[in-house]
Amino acid sequence: xxxxxxxxxxxxxxxATAGMAARGGTRALAQSASPPKLPEITSIPDKLKGSxxxxxxxxxxxxxxxxxxxYFQPFEKLSGIKTIDVPGADxxxxxxxxxxxxxxxxxxxxGRSSVKNLMKKGDYFEKIDYELVDVDNIDPLYRYDYALDMxxxxxxxxxxxxxxxxxxxxxxxxxxxxxxxxGDRTLTGAGPVTxxxxxxxxxxxxxxxxxxxxxxxxxxxxxxxxxxxVVKWWETGAVPVQMLSDREVVLASVWNGRMAAIQxxxxxxxxxxxxxxxxxxxWAVPKNSPNKANAMKFIAFSTMAVPQARLSMLIxxxxxxxxxxEYLSEHQLGILPSAPAIKSQxxxxxxxxxxxxxxVVVGRWNKWILA
Amino acid sequence: MPSRVTPIxxxxxxxxxxxxxxxxxxxxxxxxxxADPSWTVENYLRLAHDSVFLAVSWxxxxxxxxxxxxxxxxxxxxxxxxxRLRHGAAAVVLAIVLLPFWTSVLVRSYAWMVLLGRRGLxxxxxxxxxxxxxxxxxxxxxxxxxxxxxxxxLPYMILPIASVLRQxxxxxxxxxxxxxxxxxxxxSQVVLPLSVPGVVAGILLVFxxxxxFYITPALVGGPRDLMLSMLIAQQxxxxxxxxxxxxxxxxxxxxxxxxxxxxxxPAVRAVLRAATQ
Numbered sequence: 075x076x077x078x079x080x081x082x083x084x085x086x087x088x089x090a091t092a093g094m095a096a097r098g099g100t101r102a103l104a105q106s107a108s109p110p111k112l113p114e115i116t117s118i119p120d121k122l123k124g125s126x127x128x129x130x131x132x133x134x135x136x137x138x139x140x141x142x143x144x145y146f147q148p149f150e151k152l153s154g155i156k157t158i159d160v161p162g163a164d165x166x167x168x169x170x171x172x173x174x175x176x177x178x179x180x181x182x183x184x185g186r187s188s189v190k191n192l193m194k195k196g197d198y199f200e201k202i203d204y205e206l207v208d209v210d211n212i213d214p215l216y217r218y219d220y221a222l223d224m225x226x227x228x229x230x231x232x233x234x235x236x237x238x239x240x241x242x243x244x245x246x247x248x249x250x251x252x253x254x255x256x257g258d259r260t261l262t263g264a265g266p267v268t269x270x271x272x273x274x275x276x277x278x279x280x281x282x283x284x285x286x287x288x289x290x291x292x293x294x295x296x297x298x299x300x301x302x303x304v305v306k307w308w309e310t311g312a313v314p315v316q317m318l319s320d321r322e323v324v325l326a327s328v329w330n331g332r333m334a335a336i337q338x339x340x341x342x343x344x345x346x347x348x349x350x351x352x353x354x355x356x357w358a359v360p361k362n363s364p365n366k367a368n369a370m371k372f373i374a375f376s377t378m379a380v381p382q383a384r385l386s387m388l389i390x391x392x393x394x395x396x397x398x399x400e401y402l403s404e405h406q407l408g409i410l411p412s413a414p415a416i417k418s419q420x421x422x423x424x425x426x427x428x429x430x431x432x433x434v435v436v437g438r439w440n441k442w443i444l445a
Numbered sequence: 446m447p448s449r450v451t452p453i454x455x456x457x458x459x460x461x462x463x464x465x466x467x468x469x470x471x472x473x474x475x476x477x478x479x480a481d482p483s484w485t486v487e488n489y490l491r492l493a494h495d496s497v498f499l500a501v502s503w504x505x506x507x508x509x510x511x512x513x514x515x516x517x518x519x520x521x522x523x524x525x526x527x528x529r530l531r532h533g534a535a536a537v538v539l540a541i542v543l544l545p546f547w548t549s550v551l552v553r554s555y556a557w558m559v560l561l562g563r564r565g566l567x568x569x570x571x572x573x574x575x576x577x578x579x580x581x582x583x584x585x586x587x588x589x590x591x592x593x594x595x596x597x598x599l600p601y602m603i604l605p606i607a608s609v610l611r612q613x614x615x616x617x618x619x620x621x622x623x624x625x626x627x628x629x630x631x632x633s634q635v636v637l638p639l640s641v642p643g644v645v646a647g648i649l650l651v652f653x654x655x656x657x658f659y660i661t662p663a664l665v666g667g668p669r670d671l672m673l674s675m676l677i678a679q680q681x682x683x684x685x686x687x688x689x690x691x692x693x694x695x696x697x698x699x700x701x702x703x704x705x706x707x708x709x710x711p712a713v714r715a716v717l718r719a720a721t722q
Contacts, residue, residue, distance in 0.1 A: 164682055263668075265675065266682050305585045307668050322584065343484055365613045433683055440497040440676075444667055 104433055109389045113401045115380040118152045121206055122375050127156040128368040131179040134161025137331070140388035145376040148384075153375065155368045165192060171363050173200050179358050186418040189221040189358045190429040199235055200366055206374035208395060215422065216394040221356035223375070224377050225385070228330040228394030228411035229262070230268060230350030232314070235342040237324035245349045246277035250300050257324030259300065260314050263307025264439040268432060270327060272421065274300075276349050286424045290435060294442055307443065318343045332412055334390050352411060352420040354394070384408055392417075402421040456472070470522070478690035489690035498676065498692065502504040505673045508590060508662070509655035513602075516643070516651050520602035524643070525636075527603070528610035539607075546600045554664045557593040558584060560664065589665040597661060598654060602647035609643030610636070641712045649707065653700055 084308050122289075130146065138161060159177075171177050192198045193271035199220040199439045205223065214225035222441040233243050233255075242279040243255050272285055278296040279287070279383040303324065308314050315333065322430035333345055357376070359369045375381060379397035386402060387392050392412025393399070399407065399414075407413035411420060478488055492498055527538050545553060558567045563718040568580040583589055613636065621631045657675040672694050678688035707713055 165684075169684070195684055258709070265679055275614060287513075301668075304668065309663065313664070316558070320558070321564050322562055433685070436679060436683060437497075440671075444500045444671065 101185075108113070110272065110418070112384045112387055113380050115152065115378070116146055116150075118375060118378075122371045123153050124155045124368055124371055126365060126368055127158055128180045128365050128372050129178065130159045130181045130183075130372070131163040132159060132161060132183045133163055134336075137389055137391070142383055144385035145372075146389055147382050148381065149372055149375045153371060155371065157372070166362050167199060168192065170194075175362070178361050178362055178365050179369065180363040180365040181359055181372055183224075183355055184221070184356060184358055186218060186221060186223065186356050186425040187428050189218070189356060189431070190430070191423060193220055194429065197362050200203060200360070200361055200363065200369075202368040202373065206237060206370055208374070210291075211396045212377060212394050213396065216356075218356070218409060219357065221358040222373055222377060223354035223356045223394050224373075224382075225355040226394060226412040227353055227355070228347070228413075228416075229390075229423075230329055230330050230349045231346040231348075231355055232326050232333055232418075233319060233327040233342055233346060234318060234321065234324045235344050243346055246273045247279070249273070249275040250296070250304050252285050252300075257303075258304050258305045258322065259325045260306040260308055260317050260323045261300075261304050261327050263309055263443070264436045267309055268428060268435065269297075269307070269439055270351065271435065272351055272423075273349070275329065276421075282349060282421045284420065286427050288368060290438060292439060316345075322347075330409075331389055332390050334409070343383035347411075347416050347419045348419045350411070352417065352422045354423075384445070447563045451589045458541065469599045474690045474693055477687055478694050481687040481690075488688050489584045491688070492691055492695060498695070501671045501673055501676050502695070504669070504671060505528060505656060505696075506699070508587075508594070508658075508670075509652050511591050512594045513648055513652045514589060516599050516602035517648065519595065520599055520647065521606060522646070523599075524603045524606035524610055524640075527607040527640065528613075541598055542603050545596065550660055551664075553597055554593055554661045556666050557589065557596070557661075561589050561592070565682060584665060587666075587670055590662045590670050593665050594655060594658060601650040601654060604638060605646035606643035609640050609646075613639050641715075645707070647714050649704065650698065656696065656700055660690055 134143055146159055148390055150157045150158055161185045165184055169192060201219055202222050237257055238255055243249060248255060271288050274293040274296035275285055311329040311332050314328045315336050318326055319324045319336050330345060336343060357373045359366060363369055377395055379395045382393035382395040383398040383401035390409045392410045527535055563580045571577045617635055618631055621635050657674055658672055662670050662672050677689050679691045
C-alpha cells in the first residue's frame with residue numbers, strides 16, 4: 075500500500091479526479107460522445123518511413139489516449155514503424171536507465187527543465203535530428219538541441235464564477251486581493267512541481283516583461299501576504315480542479331487542460347488567461363536508445379501540422395506547429411494557450427532561470443512553509 | 446540428520462530473495478549517501494544542521510505516534526469483540542474490518558476528501574442539524590491526516606490483537622471468575638496482559654507504516670503537514686540523489702532505533718523470549 079510509488083500516485087490521482095469530475099454525467103472532452111472530426115493525414119515524406127518499433131513513454135491518462143489517436147496510430151500506419159506506448163514517463167527513470175545501460179524508452183515526454191536539469195548532470199539525451207523536422211513552421215522558442223516541444227500548456231488562474239457576483243479576477247493582483255475577492259485559495263507548492271514565484275511577483279506589481287531574473291526575496295515577501303488564505307499548496311494538477319469542483323476554494327492556479335473536464339461536468343468555473351505562464355512539454359530521446367532513428371522519425375512526424383492539430387482537437391493543449399491553426403475552428407482556438415489571441419496574454423516560462431535556481435527556491439520554500 | 450538441515454533449507458529461498466531485492470538496494474542506497482560522487486560525510490553533516498529536516502522529522506514522528514495511539518484505542522475494543530463473537534458473527538465483523546483493506550489507499554484518501562470537505566457529508570450534517578452556523582475547516586488540516594491515516598491503518602492494529610485474543614485459553618477466564626474476580630478484574634489481570642504480544646505487533650506495524658506515508662498527507666493535509674517521504678521525493682526530483690539517499694537512511698535509522706527501543710521494554714522482551722523458545 076505505501077509501496078505504491080509517488081509517480082503512480084500522481085497518475086492515479088489524475089484518474090480518480092477524472093472519474094469524480096465525470097459525476098455530472100458528462101465525460102471529459104477527450105472521451106466526449108461525439109468525437110470531433112479529425113483532419114486525416116494520408117502520406118508522409120519517405121525520410122520518415124522505416125521498420126521495427128519505437129517505444130514511447132507518456133504521462134498516461136486522457137492525455138496519452140489523445141496522443142494515441144493523434145500521433146501513434148497514424149504514424150504506425152504511414153511509417154511502417156510499430157509504436158508501443160507506456161505511461162509513467164519520469165526523469166529519474168531516464169537517469170536510472172542511462173546509468174545502467176538498460177534503455178526501455180526510445181522517446182519520453184518530459185518538461186524542458188527536466189531535460190536541461192539532467193543534461194547538467196551528464197550526457198543523458200540524444201541530439202534531436204532537425205534535418206527531419208518541419209523547422210520552417212516551428213517557433214525557435216520550442217526548439218532545443220536535446221528536446222523538441224510538442225505540447226503547449228498554461229498554468230493559469232481559475233475561479234468559481236458563482237463566487238464574486240459579477241466581478242471577474244484579472245491578473246495576479248486580483249488573486250492576492252482578498253478584500254475584493256474573498257475566499258480560500260490554492261496555489262502550486264514545491265515538490266514535483268515548482269512554486270510560481272512569477273505569480274507572486276506579478277501580484278506585487280512587477281511587469282510581465284521584467285520578471286526574469288526573478289527576485290526571490292520579493293517573491294516570498296509577496297507570498298507572505300497571501301499565505302493565510304491558501305488552504306492547500308498542491309503538487310498534482312488533479313487537486314486544484316477537484317477543490318474548485320467541491321467549492322473548497324474560489325480561486326486556484328490550474329493546468330489549463332484540466333479545466334475542460336470540470337466545465338463539461340457543469341462546474342461554474344472559468345479560466346482567467348491574463349498573466350498565465352506559457353509552459354511546454356517536449357519529446358526527448360534517452361542516450362543510446364536502440365531505436366534512435368525511429369525515435370527521431372516519430373518526433374518529426376508528431377510535430378507536423380496535422381498531427382498537432384489532431385491533438386489540440388482531442389484535448390485542450392496547444393500546438394507547436396504554426397500551420398496547425400488552419401485546421402482548427404474559432405471555437406477550438408478559443409481555449410488553446412497557443413492560439414494567438416491567448417498566447418499574447420501569457421508570459422513564456424523561462425526554463426533556463428529555473429534550471430539554475432530550482433535548488434535554491436525549493437530550499438527557501440521548505441523553510442518558508444514550515445515557519 | 447535431516448532434522449538439522451531442513452530448517453536451514455526452508456529459509457534459503459526467502460534469504461536469497463531478501464538479499465537480492467532488499468539488502469542489496471539498501472546497501473547501494475547507503476553507499477550513495479556517502480560515496481556519490483566521491484567519499485564524503487558532507488551529506489550527513491548537512492542533515493544535522495538542516496532545520497527543515499529536523500522539523501519534518503518531528504512532524505513525521507508525531508503523526509506516527511498519534512495514529513498509533515488512535516488505532517490502538519479504536520482497534521482494541523473491536524479486536525476484543527471479534528474474539529468473543531460466535532463464528533458466524535465474527536466472520537461478518539472480520540469482513541467489515543477487512544473491506545477497507547481491499548480498497549486502494551488513494552480511493553480511501555479521496556473518500557475522506559469527500560467526507561471532510563467544506564460541503565462534505567460531515568459539514569452538511571452538522572449544518573442541517575443546526576450544530577454549526579458555517580462549515581468547519583476539516584479538510585487540509587493535521588486532523589484530516591490523522592483521521593484518514595487511522596482509518597487506513599486500523600486493520601493492521603485489529604488483526605494481530607484479535608488473533609492473540611482468540612488464542613487465550615477460555616479456561617483461564619473461567620478460573621479467574623470462579624475464584625471471585627469481577628469481569629473488570631478478569632480483563633485487567635488476565636486478558637490484557639495476555640494480549641500484550643498482539644498489541645506490540647500492532648503498534649510496531651502501524652508505527653512503521655505511518656513513518657513512510659506519503660499519499661494521504663499529500664491529499665488531505667494542510668500546508669505544514671510535510672512528511673519525511675515528501676522531503677525525500679523532493680530531493681529525488683531535484684536530482685540530488687545522494688542527499689535523498691541520506692534522508693532515506695535517516696528514516697531507516699529512525700525506524701530501526703524505534704524497534705530497538707521497543708525491544709527493551711520488559712513486556713516486549715517477554716514476548717520476544719516466548720516467540721524464540
